[in-house]
Amino acid sequence: MANRRTPSDRSKKPLDASRLDELALAYVARFATSRAKLLRYLGRKLREAEWTDAADPRAACDAIADRMERLSYLDDRQYAAMRGAAMTRRGLGARRVRAQLFVDGIDEADAGEAIDAAEGAAMASAVGFARRRRFGPFARQPLDDPAQRERQVAAFARAGHSPALARRILAVPPGDAAALAALDAEAALD
Secondary structure, three states, X not given: OOOOOOOOOOOOEEEOHHHHHHHHHHHHHHOOOOHHHHHHHHHHHHHHEEXXXXXXXXXXXXXXXXXXXXOOOOOHXXXXXXXXXXXXXXOOOHHHXXXXXXXXXXXXXXXXXXXXXXXXXXXXXXXXXXXHHOOHHHOOOOOOOHHHHHHHHHHHHHOOOOHHHHHHHHOOOOOOHHHHHHXXXXXXXO
């Protein structure tokens, strides 16, 4: 049982407002993040350490996040646009982008443009997803098994695409250059 981790006997490290500010600055310097994600990180650091400052720790976290926003180190709208575009390029659909932005703590007002952009690029994203996964027109051989076809539709749905769009792409047989060109042309119009 040597692999079992035992709880540390060390006492919690002291943490004050200035050290918390240093941690926040290092975090935003290293990662593109949202205000909510920064506050979660600082909250975790507060739980892991012993607070030694006289100020309220939650108020200190809010003040640090406000300062980072004033300095433009945090911008939820810009973060949403960046995150949404990256997910769309990876072949993920608008539903998945919306869900991830919600998890990242981005409110609807800041996420609106990113979600609209993901919805506008739905076809291009779905075709990219099919290309990466070798589904439909990008498969090596035609798929005759209906159960396997439904599993592929489910994979599209998990990636945030509509089942109707998935079925439309999966209906194109491998090797049909004309239908593939039509899909690519439609994806380019997104």
